[in-house]
Amino acid sequence: MKNFVTRLAATAVAVVSLTAAAHAFDPGSTECIAPANPGGGWDFTCRQAGKTLQDLELIPGTMQVTNMAGGGGGVAYAEVINKRNDANNLIVAASSATSTRLAQGAFPGNTMDQVRWVAAVGADYGIVAVAKDSPIQTLPELMEMIKTNPTSVSIAGGSAVGGWDHLKVLIAAKEYGIDDVRTIKYVAFDGGGEAVTQLLGGSVQAFTGDASEAKGFVDSGDIKVLAVLAPERLEGDFASFPTAKEQGIDVVGANWRGFYAPGGMSDEAYEYWVNALGTVYDSEEWKAVMAQNGIAPLGLRGEEFQAFVAESVASITEISKEIGLIQ
Amino acid sequence: MDTLNALAHGFSIALTFQNLGLALIGCFLGTIIGALPGLGPSNGVAILIPLAFTLGLPATPALILLTSVYYGAMYGGRISSILLNIPGDEPALMTTLDGYPMAKKGMAGEALALSGIASFVGAFFATWGLVFLAPQLVKVALLFGPAEYFALFALAFATLGGIASRNQAKAALAAGLGLGIAMIGVDGQTGVPRFTFGEVHLYDGIDFLVAIVGLFALSEVFIFLEHRGTTKATGDASGIKLGRLTPPLSMLKQTAPTMARSTVLGFIAGVLPGAGASLGSFIAYSVEKRLVDKDKTFGTGDPRGVAAPEAGNNAAAGGALVPMLALGVPGSGTTAVLLAMLLALNITPGPLLFTNNPDVVWGLIAALFIGNVMLLIMNIPMVSLFVRVLLVPPRYLMPAVAMISFVGIYGISGSTFDLMVMVLFGVLGWLLRKLDVPLVPVILGVLLGNQMEANMRRAMTISDGDWSALFASPLSIGLWLFAFFGFILPIVAGRFFRSKLPRTDSEADPD
Numbered sequence: 144m145k146n147f148v149t150r151l152a153a154t155a156v157a158v159v160s161l162t163a164a165a166h167a168f169d170p171g172s173t174e175c176i177a178p179a180n181p182g183g184g185w186d187f188t189c190r191q192a193g194k195t196l197q198d199l200e201l202i203p204g205t206m207q208v209t210n211m212a213g214g215g216g217g218v219a220y221a222e223v224i225n226k227r228n229d230a231n232n233l234i235v236a237a238s239s240a241t242s243t244r245l246a247q248g249a250f251p252g253n254t255m256d257q258v259r260w261v262a263a264v265g266a267d268y269g270i271v272a273v274a275k276d277s278p279i280q281t282l283p284e285l286m287e288m289i290k291t292n293p294t295s296v297s298i299a300g301g302s303a304v305g306g307w308d309h310l311k312v313l314i315a316a317k318e319y320g321i322d323d324v325r326t327i328k329y330v331a332f333d334g335g336g337e338a339v340t341q342l343l344g345g346s347v348q349a350f351t352g353d354a355s356e357a358k359g360f361v362d363s364g365d366i367k368v369l370a371v372l373a374p375e376r377l378e379g380d381f382a383s384f385p386t387a388k389e390q391g392i393d394v395v396g397a398n399w400r401g402f403y404a405p406g407g408m409s410d411e412a413y414e415y416w417v418n419a420l421g422t423v424y425d426s427e428e429w430k431a432v433m434a435q436n437g438i439a440p441l442g443l444r445g446e447e448f449q450a451f452v453a454e455s456v457a458s459i460t461e462i463s464k465e466i467g468l469i470q
Numbered sequence: 471m472d473t474l475n476a477l478a479h480g481f482s483i484a485l486t487f488q489n490l491g492l493a494l495i496g497c498f499l500g501t502i503i504g505a506l507p508g509l510g511p512s513n514g515v516a517i518l519i520p521l522a523f524t525l526g527l528p529a530t531p532a533l534i535l536l537t538s539v540y541y542g543a544m545y546g547g548r549i550s551s552i553l554l555n556i557p558g559d560e561p562a563l564m565t566t567l568d569g570y571p572m573a574k575k576g577m578a579g580e581a582l583a584l585s586g587i588a589s590f591v592g593a594f595f596a597t598w599g600l601v602f603l604a605p606q607l608v609k610v611a612l613l614f615g616p617a618e619y620f621a622l623f624a625l626a627f628a629t630l631g632g633i634a635s636r637n638q639a640k641a642a643l644a645a646g647l648g649l650g651i652a653m654i655g656v657d658g659q660t661g662v663p664r665f666t667f668g669e670v671h672l673y674d675g676i677d678f679l680v681a682i683v684g685l686f687a688l689s690e691v692f693i694f695l696e697h698r699g700t701t702k703a704t705g706d707a708s709g710i711k712l713g714r715l716t717p718p719l720s721m722l723k724q725t726a727p728t729m730a731r732s733t734v735l736g737f738i739a740g741v742l743p744g745a746g747a748s749l750g751s752f753i754a755y756s757v758e759k760r761l762v763d764k765d766k767t768f769g770t771g772d773p774r775g776v777a778a779p780e781a782g783n784n785a786a787a788g789g790a791l792v793p794m795l796a797l798g799v800p801g802s803g804t805t806a807v808l809l810a811m812l813l814a815l816n817i818t819p820g821p822l823l824f825t826n827n828p829d830v831v832w833g834l835i836a837a838l839f840i841g842n843v844m845l846l847i848m849n850i851p852m853v854s855l856f857v858r859v860l861l862v863p864p865r866y867l868m869p870a871v872a873m874i875s876f877v878g879i880y881g882i883s884g885s886t887f888d889l890m891v892m893v894l895f896g897v898l899g900w901l902l903r904k905l906d907v908p909l910v911p912v913i914l915g916v917l918l919g920n921q922m923e924a925n926m927r928r929a930m931t932i933s934d935g936d937w938s939a940l941f942a943s944p945l946s947i948g949l950w951l952f953a954f955f956g957f958i959l960p961i962v963a964g965r966f967f968r969s970k971l972p973r974t975d976s977e978a979d980p981d
Binding site for chain 1: 658673793798806820
């Protein structure tokens with residue numbers, strides 16, 4: 144028995160020294176916090192990235208995924224800042240929803256500069272759609288209808304008022320020249336699927352959501368995509384739909400997916416994670432994951448990503464003030 | 471005929487040793503998960519998703535495993551409802567009303583077996599409904615806009631009175647309390663946090679499971695502590711009778727029409743994406759009470775009061791798969807998790823799923839039939855095992871209940887805050903029990919209140935604040951009429967019956 148224990152210990156030491164040799168910085172046992180219940184987008188981001196990190200042997204062993212639901216990510220955010228601020232082995236899944244809530248002060252007492260933003264690993268671009276038999280054909284037509292008579296159009300989306308699905312439409316409307324975006328009727332449903340159902344049932348006139356949410360209905364021809372809020376046309380099934388920019392409304396609405404790390408993480412560890420997630424993003428494996436899940440490319444990392452999040456927080460703060468959501 | 475061919479093809483996919491094995495494991499785990507307070511079908515499925523990924527299962531076997539867990543949990547939820555008066559999950563809530571009194575009367579075995587059969591009937595016919603009616607039913611789901619959903623939930627609330635208590639005022643108070651609790655959290659229609667006191671944990675509102683486990687399980691523990699050492703704690707711990715392990719034929723005959731009606735109602739509630747299994751079992755129970763409860767035996771251990779919600783919630787579980795498969799829209803929390811699973815397996819749910827992935831759909835449906843039969847076969851002999859829980863002395867049972875509650879709730883969110891909320895609910899439950907206020911309407915208020923409010927606000931936004939929009943469609947007018955008569959009739963009829971049969975009322979007073 145004693146013999147066995149010694150051997151086990153020896154093996155453990157050997158394994159540790161091996162992995163230490165393989166990396167300049169050793170993250171040890173890595174962890175990814177998904178700030179939501181299993182099954183959601185953040186959970187998916189953690190698990191898929193963790194799996195790819197492991198497959199590419201960028202981390203020793205398996206990445207542990209911890210689900211920490213609550214407050215739309217606020218519980219996890221506070222936990223990282225208050226209790227895990229010095230952790231070098233930790234990354235946390237984030238998305239546009241995170242930056243939206245940060246901008247609107249929905250994480251009480253927390254701001255975006257309390258953590259370090261590591262990298263984005265893809266984006267789900269927004270779409271604006273109507274039912275297939277709707278007389279509306281283009282995004283400017285829809286905007287014109289709203290401009291002349293705001294009460295004539297109800298737009299359904301899967302996020303709460305002030306959430307990303309709502310803000311995308313407001314940003315587009317502002318760009319079109321609608322001055323008082325508060326008059327726009329947005330109806331919040333529990334998720335994009337429910338919102339699309341209401342569009343098909345005729346309760347609402349338009350839908351705002353992510354491309355991946357609407358894919359099934361686009362394939363079946365039940366809904367008509369007016370515009371994709373991407374810098375250029377998407378690949379695959381969505382290639383035939385024009386961007387908002389093509390129609391003269393210069394708006395990009397990307398629901399990005401990425402990671403942040405504790406604010407007290409060492410520079411060495413931060414570099415390590417930026418490189419590791421960058422390598423994941425560049426890999427063939429990740430391209431397959433993105434293609435499978437309808438995620439478009441958006442590969443910002445390190446300083447560049449930090450600046451991107453700062454900019455998006457600033458613009459969301461501005462529009463949220465404008466619609467009176469925050470003071 | 472095409473449908474039957476497709477189904478036969480589905481069986482040829484599902485009937486492999488691997489798939490049958492997965493279904494067996496899924497059913498077993500699901501039953502356990504459902505029976506444990508705090509762990510419901512949606513957590514059960516979510517917990518097992520990583521397992522399905524790790525095993526590297528292809529789409530069909532993975533779905534078979536997870537849907538078996540889903541159906542299994544719907545079966546299992548009733549066990550703790552009947553034996554301990556603690557609902558294993560939300561849809562099993564209504565089963566406590568007559569299931570626990572039956573167990574107290576020494577008919578625990580019959581109640582478990584009967585509810586197993588009712589579950590089977592509900593799930594079995596709902597699966598047939600899924601096979602033949604899915605495309606047509608999708609159109610029904612599209613008829614329900616926010617105004618119609620609001621009328622539906624109003625109907626549910628209108629029939630709430632009289633359930634779970636003979637004292638209408640206390641039932642109304644309890645429902646109001648539940649509605650109030652439902653208001654906690656960020657309001658989706660304005661994005662403003664309500665009653666959160668700046669506490670970020672409360673932004674998502676109170677989790678139903680935390681409330682249920684606190685109110686039912688922990689308050690039971692508190693009551694036990696209060697009566698420590700006295701026999702009063704459990705009432706009849708000594709001379710407990712387990713009852714027969716199979717229900718007598720007469721009981722099955724008596725409950726057959728109940729099961730049939732409840733299956734239909736539950737299935738329809740399941741098909742509506744905004745309603746779900748909890749509403750299914752609730753509507754099934756309250757309609758059945760209105761229709762057949764002439765002697766006021768519901769709530770005192772009437773077998774029909776056990777059969778109705780169990781047939782209803784299992785039928786709703788089948789019904790909820792209709793919008794998920796045909797529209798890609800989840801009808802319940804569990805189907806939302808299943809949907810995420812489908813997406814992760816690179817299957818796009820939506821109107822084209824039946825044409826693009828027939829193997830997945832029909833294999834899944836065949837697996838539902840197999841899982842259902844398996845559950846029935848597994849559950850009937852296991853009744854004798856489950857009822858032994860009642861023989862465990864409360865001094866061992868109650869600490870176990872407390873432990874399972876804490877572990878279960880912590881396991882969901884990994885947050886100690888939820889544990890504190892649960893303890894608070896336990897104290898509240900203890901207080902309400904002392905005041906003889908029924909607990910079931912509290913939970914119904916929380917479960918239905920959120921949806922009711924959200925849909926009313928949506929309807930108002932769409933109509934620019936014009937209230938007449940709530941009565942604009944024939945469907946909503948019909949629902950309002952049902953709600954109105956459901957509310958008025960018992961008052962009128964109650965007065966009528968009371969004057970005619972004064973003795974029945976006093977007899978119906980059980981304790």
